[in-house]
Amino acid sequence: MNPFPIDQISLADPADAKPLACLIAEAFHPIAPSKWLIPDDEARRELFPGYFRMYVEDAFSHGLVYTTEDLSAVALWLEKPGTPHISDGWYGEMLEELTGVYAPRFRVFDRELDAHHPTGVAHHHLAILAVHPKHQRCGMGTALLERHHQQLDKAETPAYLEASDAETRELYLRHGYADLGTGPIILPEGPRMYPMVRRPVARVQ
Numbered sequence: 346m347n348p349f350p351i352d353q354i355s356l357a358d359p360a361d362a363k364p365l366a367c368l369i370a371e372a373f374h375p376i377a378p379s380k381w382l383i384p385d386d387e388a389r390r391e392l393f394p395g396y397f398r399m400y401v402e403d404a405f406s407h408g409l410v411y412t413t414e415d416l417s418a419v420a421l422w423l424e425k426p427g428t429p430h431i432s433d434g435w436y437g438e439m440l441e442e443l444t445g446v447y448a449p450r451f452r453v454f455d456r457e458l459d460a461h462h463p464t465g466v467a468h469h470h471l472a473i474l475a476v477h478p479k480h481q482r483c484g485m486g487t488a489l490l491e492r493h494h495q496q497l498d499k500a501e502t503p504a505y506l507e508a509s510d511a512e513t514r515e516l517y518l519r520h521g522y523a524d525l526g527t528g529p530i531i532l533p534e535g536p537r538m539y540p541m542v543r544r545p546v547a548r549v550q
Contacts, residue, residue: 349484354492357410357419359402365412365419366398372475373397376509377536382454383447395443396451399436400473408469411489418476418485422469422493453533461527461540463505468542469497471506490520494543501545508539517541 357365370393373379383389404410404421411420441448462470471493476485497504506522507530508514514524518541525540532538 349488351488351491353413354411354488355414357405357412357416359405361412361416362398362401362405363394364416365410366401367394368416368419368477369397369401369473369475370394372477372481378454378509378532378538381532381535382450383444388447392444392447397473399439399443404472408472409493411492413485417480418489419473420471420475420489420493421473423472424469457530457532458507458538461507461525461530463525463542466503468503468505469493471504474506486516487520494521494546497543498545498547503545504543506541508541510536510538514539514541517543521546 370390374389374393379389379393383392400421401410401419404423408421408423411422412418437452440451444451471490474486474489476483494504504522505525506517508517508522520543522541522543525542527540530538530540
């Protein structure tokens with residue numbers, strides 16, 4: 346399989362926030378943390394686009410959003426040293442409005458992720474990387490990672506993420522990430538997620 350060309354990855358246009366949110370909702374619909382957040386399949390399909398649009402718009406304001414020309418894959422990077430901007434005061438009200446009766450699960454989810462998030466060290470947070478199911482395993486995710494890793498290496502900046510499951514953790518291990526060292530994120534009576542960090546790599550000039 347030929348690698349997906351990195352020059353086909355570019356910064357997204359804020360006008361594309363809605364379709365990118367729908368892409369994330371579709372890609373994340375079947376994964377275990379999503380099913381834990383909203384166990385009902387139909388409710389998850391209904392509520393996820395609005396929930397993820399909040400994340401996309403936050404990334405446009407406080408980070409970088411990369412995508413492909415056809416909007417079939419997206420990466421949301423937040424440029425910040427600590428707690429996500431999305432957990433500012435307005436977030437709680439929006440969360441209640443967007444997730445309804447499932448809001449308590451989302452609050453637990455956020456609390457568990459925040460407990461593992463590194464603080465005190467400047468880094469970029471890969472909040473979301475999603476590829477449409479029809480385009481997965483075609484190299485788009487790798488290209489999205491490499492596009493921003495190049496910038497992080499130049500700036501000597503580490504990266505942080507939460508892998509959604511053991512298989513995804515293995516993928517990120519192959520891309521230079523390592524376990525953070527705090528142990529997995531364990532959702533109550535639910536799946537495990539894996540906090541991971543990538544140190545910048547010196548590149549040959």
